[in-house]
Amino acid sequence: AIYERFDDLPTQDFNYIIVGGGTAGNVLANRLTEDSFVSVLLLEAGASTTDVLLSEVPFFCSRVVPGTPLDWNFTTTEQPGLKGRSVQLPRGFGLGGSSAVNGMVYTRGSSQDYDRYAYVSGDDAWGWDALQPYFRKNEHFVAPADDHNTTDQFNPAVHGFNGINLVSLPGYPRGTDKHVIQTTTELSDEFPFNLDHNSGYQLGVGWAPTTTGNGTRSSSQTSYLAPEYIERPNLHVLIHAHVTRILQSRKENIHGSPVFDAVEFTQDAGAPPSLKEIILSTGSIGTPHILLHSGIGDDAELATLGIPSTLHLPDVGKNLTDHPGWSIIFSVNSTETVDSVYLRNTTFQREALAEWLASKTGYLTGGLANQIGFLRIPEDTGVLEDEPCAGNETAHYELFFNGRFWGPVPETGNFFRILTVVLCPLSRGTVTINSTNPLDQPLINPNYLSHPQDVAIMQYAAASGQKFVTAPVWDGYILDSLTSTTVDDFRNGAHSLFHPVGTASMSPAGADWGVVDPDLKLKGAKGVRIVDASVMPFVPAGHTQASVYVIAERAADLIKPGGI
């Protein structure tokens, strides 16, 4: 059940304490409590997010964050690569975590992304083939909200139909669907059609599935904590519990490793013990934040703040990697755009909401975009000095086709937008702290566009987006390009795609770098595992939630007694 106060919990004996009821944390809460003899406490700083309309309605995903009660409201430090701007880095605050506020795009990346995780961590079980059962345990593919024929839009052979998390194809047509798909025929060399990006072979342009089902968002709360699971007597979810540190109630074990066996949090509850393990699932920002305040990080850096070191792990908070994105915008000769159909039409807004509330159908079942492209920069262009991606079938950049203006919509005009994304950035940043108060925000410095090759890829991607709309099908539709593709322009306009990873990265067992071993145990310590986006050593060439779900599904098997 879900509790608001620690004192109301029916027990204080737990086998596992999971910190963070987000994307990964709820998978673990579900899977570990499949064994009725295992007792789990899940601590979440925010509240429940089911029944929050902004989260439930797919179309509202662009409004649910930033700057709402469902957001941690993080901003980055001033970014030299973005002309000194600091940019918003929303993270979901509440059960479901970022899966309750994200853009819902369901992409797994390329098979090579996972094979690189296996190679870098020294554990073949993180490879694409080995993870297939876990993708299927997660995914429950369902028909789109409008029940249209999806034969040419995905390959059922690569999807899971019996998992827990709902995934489906776009549930409402967009005015540019035909244009985007026809471009894959007219400019097939550069923009080939890909029936299913989630097959492991991601290159090309195709339809974009989302974590939706029955016209509604599927978050890790609506799925993994659905009523049949949350009612388990061995699953205890405590909300409004902001964890500040993990603690050692004993000094160290016989091998000299520190044992972390208790957590401190904002409800005045003392420090409940965790009998077997503490699992940190607080995400790429929250996890290093808690570790650093617990004295786990670089000794010297912690000493400058006067935080006593409990474990010298210099890589905590390092290796922060995120996807930068930038939109190119075109004015178009059509009133069938999101701007005209919805954003400026308050009558239709009311009607669409009424339809969604009555039947979970209609315009508001649509997400951000119906199509997406994963593309590579040809070698002979000379743009790239080194291969930044996991392999030669992994995309360097993404084009995300979204029929609306970005930002406050001008009073007149109709627009088509292509979001361009650098998928394998070489820029690296940090999450650090500059205060001893764990309730203060951390310093988040993703160092966007600090590596020259990222800049070159973004420029190529923007030019590629311009090229896309030169296919004959766009004749008479595109009126004007409103964005130039100079480096100055996108340094002024680029932003986060909200995919931070890498701040508690996996490395081989025994390696003197990284933060967790391939079994996700905190290096050099006992009693702590990390299961969230922070453990990924590289950001996958896709949106990150599918990777987080699959990591959590495998982690559950690693954690279960006799786990594989």
Ligand SMILES: Cc1cc2nc3c(=O)[nH]c(=O)nc-3n(C[C@H](O)[C@H](O)[C@H](O)COP(=O)(O)OP(=O)(O)OC[C@H]3O[C@@H](n4cnc5c(N)ncnc54)[C@H](O)[C@@H]3O)c2cc1C
């Ligand atoms: C606005 C936005 C749009 C995105 N769009 C997409 C998309 O379209 N497709 C996609 O694949 N990915 C997308 N992502 C990224 C994706 O959602 C994340 O990579 C993924 O959900 C991260 O999962 P996680 O488990 O690591 O962290 P989260 O899901 O963020 O979970 C962390 C949880 O821990 C809790 N927590 C944190 N600190 C504490 C603490 N100290 N004490 C207690 N609880 C704490 C948080 O409240 C949260 O519930 C988006 C993300 C955002 C924010």
